[in-house]
Each structure stands twice: as structure tokens, then as C-alpha cells.
Amino acid sequence: MKLPVYIGMLDEAEATLAASLRVVAEGHVDEPDVHLILQTLAKKCDVHREALKPVIERYGEDVEGEEEHRLTANGVTEIRSGPLALLLDLQDLYVLVHHIDVTWMLVGQAAQGDRDEELQRIVKQCEGDTELQIRWLKTRMKQAAPQALLVAE
């Protein structure tokens, strides 16, 4: 039974994403939409972790063999500077969110296979938020890219 490994991984990935969103939010206060919306998106990660708690409790924290199976991408711990900073920082977040997106999908598959209704409900509740995080990052990067890549110095 390796599902608990993935649930632990998901929990850690959400924590990493939340912290990364907050790092980028704080680093880009001069972009008010980025500053505020990333904090909103970080709160969604907090909610996801809260939602996962009962499942983690059910399976126990001490999961054998967890360490070898870690896949989690590194988080963002500091922001960049320069004309490409915003775009690259958002792109880092984009990679992290996609890692989570596919992990939710895989956990959801296992939850269905296991007929774990509680976990299925949690997956259903959370995966829409992840998809929203992806859509917002894409929207904002599409807006920023031409100016950053063509004109900014």
C-alpha cells in the first residue's frame, strides 16, 4: 500500500507551493495583482492541507519507505531581480502547481480504486483550485511575456 506515500508527498508539495507563492507575493509588492492574488492562491493550499489532515491521520504519519519515493520539486525561496524576474518567478510556480495537479489526479485514481469516498471527495474539492492556480498563472504570464521579452531592459 503505497498510497500514503503519495498523500504525504501531496501534503508536502502543497506546503512547498504555499510557501513559494508567499515568497513570490512578498517579493513583488510593486505588482499589486501578483502580490494579492498569490496570497489568495496560497490560502487555497492551506485549505487543501487542512482537507488532507483526516486522511493523513487515518494512514498515520510514519510511512515506511517514504523517503526513497520523494519526488517533490524544490520550492521558491527567493525571488529574482531584473526585467525577467516576474516572468521566471511565475514560471517556477507554474512548474510546482503542475506537479501538484498531476499528483492530485493520481491520488484521485487510487482513491477510486480503493473506493475511499472521503479521499475522493477531498480530491474533487481541491483539484479545481489547482486548475485555477494554473489558469491564473498562465493568464498573468501571457500578459507579462511580450513586454518582458521584447521591450524591458
Next chain:
Amino acid sequence: MTDRITEIWGERTPYGSGQDWPERVDQFLAEGLTGDDVDQWVQSACVLCSNGCGCDIAVKDGRMVGIRGRVQDRVNRGRLGPKGLYGSWQGETHKDRLTRPLIRVDGQLVETDWDTAMGRIVDRSKDLLASKGPLSHGFYTSGQLFLEEYYALGILGKAGIGTPHMDGNTRLCTATAAAALKESFGADGQPGSYTDIDHCSAMFLYGHNMAETQTVLWSRVLDRLDGPNPPRLVCVDPRDTEVARRAEVHLPVHPGTNLALMNGLIRELFTNGWIDEDYIERHTANVEQLRSVVDPWTPERVAETCGVDAADVRRAAEIFGTSDRVLSTVLQGFYQSAHATASACQVNNLHLLRGMLGSPGRGVLQMNGQPTAQNNRECGADGDLPAFRNWENEEHVRELAGIWNVDPGIIPHWAPPTHALQIFRYAEQGSIGLLWISATNPAVSMPQLSRIRDILRKDSLFLVVQDIYLSETAQCADVVLPCAAWGEKTGTFTNVDRTVHLSEKAVDPPGEAKSDLDVFLDYARRMEFKDKDGRPLLDWSGPEDGFEAWKECSRGRPCDYTGLSYAKLKGGSGIQWPCTDAHPDGIERLYTDGEFPTTPQYCESYGHDLLTGATTGETVYKATVQPGKAWFKALDYSPPHEEPDADYPLRYTTGRTVYHFHTRTKTGRSRRLNDAAPEPWIEMSVQDAASAGCKEGDIVRVTSRRGRLEVPVRVGDIRPGTVFAPFHYGYWDTPDGGTSEGGSPASPTRAANELTITEWDPVSKQPVFKNAAVRVERLRAGDGPSKAPDTAASRPATGGQP
């Protein structure tokens, strides 16, 4: 005619439900003149608020000498408001008018000729295009030019240069109206009509101080209220406005909490079964999502969040839910506050739930703040594609390219149009090197003014300003172009309820001033913008050519103008769009059959997430849309981002007074209007004034995290905990601000926007002017009571007495 400074709304002409609003002709002529002295009356419509009152301009000896309401016009039936009567031509004939172009030489603005001024612009423009490309150019325009001018600007920006960085101050006034209409109905376009006031049995005004922002429309409401079977009135506003005073239910919500109230009202409709299941089934999508979002918002929870009585929430919902014909109007109290688009969508949702759209008295008026804001939205000078085309729809872009005979690739459609505050951000960062501002004054009207002033004065920014006076913004410019004002040029414009008016040239502009249209056409010529066949991109000889070109662009779109012409607009009333061969008199109300423009091929937008502004995108939209049905869009409430705390314990909101328009460029130069409201003030409640140890007229310092004001206090009937400041005042008429060319005012403590926050709604991108945290300290005694008007919402506290 009575003195309309004291009698703002004039004499009553009461009427009953379903009757025609009686006529009443308001006229004001220069002192000593009578109607017999007038050489000529020239047809126009008023531009000093968004109402769009038809009027005639009196001309004598080649000068404007008076104004009269057009009795045959559907908008006003002869009436005019104080600003139109006392500030229209009077505000344009001041000695300060710009009459020659100015260029900056050794730090000073000096007079020059048009060739030199335009030459400077074109040289810089061509340099930047060669070195950095089209994204180095930004255009920031107005809600006060004419349709033909916006369309010219839209074409030269999108098909001449190819920049997505185009917006107008309509972003500050009406962007949320447009956004909410797109989200709910698939495209912009006002569902209702002013005549819905004649028929309604209940009227809701959401954050809309109509009594001061559209005085003639409010006269229409007053005449209903004083007639037989008056409508029941509900007002949502933290101030004790005239609207609040006449309302059966007044909900003085804390600024920033509109969405909680709206979710509560919708919940009451569900709970009490005040919904039209059949309409919902046949004409809407997503009702279950709406139901689940509003579910937690009991009247008690709304009461706690918004600071209103739960019983009043129930009463308001009951009036909405049980009245036969409900009209809603929405303005800045919603548009410039937190959750702007979501709150405005909830108004649309209330009407969709009851099927209250498209018949007399059943309608929504998502208002505009300016007379020609609608045309900016239509013509694409605000970044949207012309005629409500969808930038994410390749076919729409190809169609537009066909109309202009250009390569579709030049039309910026690969990302959302750049909104105003983002344009200023790019200028701040230096990637926009040329910013062209027409007929607006961001140095006073934008949020967080110290920052805006720094941007406008940046060395890396070449700033072009075209205006009629040397505004605070123009003082920062590298080139100032003197322009013709209303009455000095011909063009058309469209008001809140889609009524199109022709405004004809009555007199020549002063000195060398030119119409904004001529300036844009001249620039396009000098830049040698060409179509695919090498012909000039903009070959119009004048405004009527522009109108004819626009008609073709609008053909088949929701804002179809093809049935209109200058000839048709002459002589009678303004006419509503859509106006086509099939509907030659225009269409009074949209969505009469419950069919909405949401089909993917036709819609203006694929929509957004209301929380973040993330775009839905073509694929998801096509997979989820139910073509022809309206969308229920909903969002749960979350607190605004800046809330009162120990350091800044009061909520700050900004707004308007009846006697001024925008930054007082014209109204501040009208003696009557200026005397009625000569200087800035702030409003505090009796309780908050007592806590701050100050009384009426004391000079106080209001501080936010971004700046401070030092102005007299008016102790008024605003809700406790909230401070209000009028946003009209700047620095041009102060001893230092008016003369400090290119410099910062020595004491920047008059403009309300010194304190406002740089934040915008995620969907409409409209700045949040009505929610910030401040503290107030008494500085000293003033010389008597503040000079805030005693006639309307700013009147002294009455302790709840009428």
C-alpha cells in the same frame, strides 16, 4: 427657472406608473440676454455627467452664450442639471484655455506651432518603433471624447502601431459595468432603458448616489416618488445621500462589504422561493453554483459583516422578491470597491433569478461615470476590440483586419488588453517610452498620486498630453496639444442607456486649438500608417467619415449602428442602438426574449474567474457554455485587503459632489459651481469627530499608508467608522500647484487620491478607490464651518432628523 445651485433637481413634475415623464424645459443664458438675442441654437447633448441629456447650445456673435434642454429628447425631456446649466460653455470660456501647442525646452513648457509639436511626437514615435517596437507605446484616453475620436484612436493604436497598451479613464469609472455585463450575458450592452423608471414598482440603487451623479435621472425618480403609485426604493450606500433619505430601506454597509450583502440578498430569494424556476431553466446556466456560494450568507451573518440590521436585509430582499417590476442601478459604490465585478454580477443574478429583464420596469442599468464612456468601450480605445469583438476569437480578429484591410497579425490579440494601471507600471519600469494622454487628468484621478506624479515626470518617459487646459497632468508633459472642447467640434456619443446623440460644432475653438479627431488623423498621416494596399489607414476627412466607418465596423454586432446617420440624428431625440434597417428607431431594451449573446462565435468574452481574473479560455468555454443562456457567476465574500487596524482605525472612501465633475477642469472654472463647492473637505460622523476631538470646520490631517490630506472636516451623517473625501480637487488652482511646472506641488495634501491604494478588481481591473484604512488627527481650528455643500450628502449632521 429656479436657482439650480440650491434647487438642484428643479421643480417637480409628478407622474404615475406607466405614464410619460412630463416635459420641463430648463434654459440658462448669459447675464442680460434673452432668447430673442440668440442668433442660433445648435444641437448637442451635455457632457458633464454620464446621463446624456439632449440640449441646444445658444450662439451669439460666434460665441456660446447659453444652453437649453431639448424637450423632444427621450433622456431628459427638456431638463438639464446644475453642471450642464452653469458649467458647460461657462467652463470652456476661461482665460486659461490652451490656444497654442507647448513643448518642453530646458525644463520649461514654451509655446510653439503645430508642425514643431507634432514633429517632436512623430520623431520620438518613429525612434521608439525602430528601437523597441510597438510595445513601447501607450495610449491613455478619456470618457469624454466623441465616438469618432475613440474609433480613430483605436485604429491607429491597433492597426497603425499595433500596441495592446491602450486604455481610458473609463477603467476608473465604467470598466466594471462592462465586465459584469460580459460575464453574465456574454457581451457588453446595457439591458435596460431610462424609461424603466417610468414603469418600475421597486427601484434598487447599489452604491449609486444618483441624486448627485446624474441629477436629471434623479429628477425622473423624484417625479415618480411624488406621483401616484410610486416605486419602493432601496439604497445601498454608507453615506446619508438624498437617495438614502428617500429610500424605504437604507443599507449603509461598511465600505468593502458589498459582496456579502449581495450574497445575502440572493440567498433570501432562494430561501423564500422568490425565483422564476421556468426562466432559470430556459435562459440561464450555473444556478446550482450560485445557490451553494450564497448558502452561508444568512441575514444575521450579513448584518455582522456589513454593519447593517438583519431585518433590513430581509426587508430589502422581500421588496426585490415580491415587487412586480424591479429596476436596479449600479455605480461607483460597487465598481470602485472590493469584489467589484462579483458584486455587480450579483445584481445581474438577482434579475436573472426572477426573470426581471427586458420588459418595461424590469431592468438593470449598470451605469457609466462619464458621458462618452460607452463609446470608448465600443470603439476599442480602452483596449477591447471594436464593436464588442472577442480578442480570444481568431475569427473576430480576422473580421476586424478585413474591415481595416490590414494583416490580422498587427492587431494585438495575443493577450488581454493592458489596463490603465498596468500601462503606468510599464511606464514606471521604463518599457513604455511614449505615453499619450488625451482628455484626462491622471495626476489627480489615479490612485496613490505621489507614485503617479513620479511616473509622469520620469526622464525615460516621453509624455504627450492633449487637453483644453493645462491640467496637473499637462504640467508634466513633454508636448501639450491644445484641443477643441464640446461645442467647438462635431461628433456623436452614447449614454448609459445606449442613446446616441449628435453634438454639432457651435463655435470655433480658441486660437490654434484643434479637435482631438484632427490631432489623431494628423498623427496617423505623419506616421504614414498604411493598409495592406498601401492606402492611408485613416483617410477620413472629418467626423462624419468616421461615423460611417464605425457603422460598418459595428454591423452585425450587439452595438449595431448601421441604421443611424448624422442626418437621422438631427432634429429629434437621441436614438438607442442597436439601430438597423430592421429596427430603424432603435431597440429600447435588450434580452426581451431571454436570448443572450453567449454563443462562442458571437460572445465578446469567454469569461473569467471572479476571484482571480484567470481567463476561462476558448476550450473550457466551448465545453461548458449553453449557447444563448446567461451565466450565473458567483463568488464567496472575503474581507477587503486593507482593513482598519490600530494604526489606521477608520475606513476611507472617496466620491463625488453634485457641483463638480471629475478633476474640475471645467466645473472649477465656472463661478457658480466653484462657489458652491470651492475647496476640499472630508466627512466624518458625529461620533468619530468627537473621538478625534474635532468639530465642524477644524482642519484635520487624514493619513493612510500612502499619503496625507490636510483639509477642513464636515461633521455629517456618514456612517460611523467611515471617512469620505470628494475626489475632484487637485492643485491647479492653488498658489503653488498651479504654477510649479513639471514639479510636485509643494504641499500635496488636497487630492483625495493621495491616500488611495494601488489595487484593482481582478476581472474589470477597476481601481479600488473606495476602500482604504486611515487615521484622522485634529491640526487646528478652521475659520468657521467647512465650505462643503449643505444641499446634498455632504450636509451637516442632522442627528437623524430629516
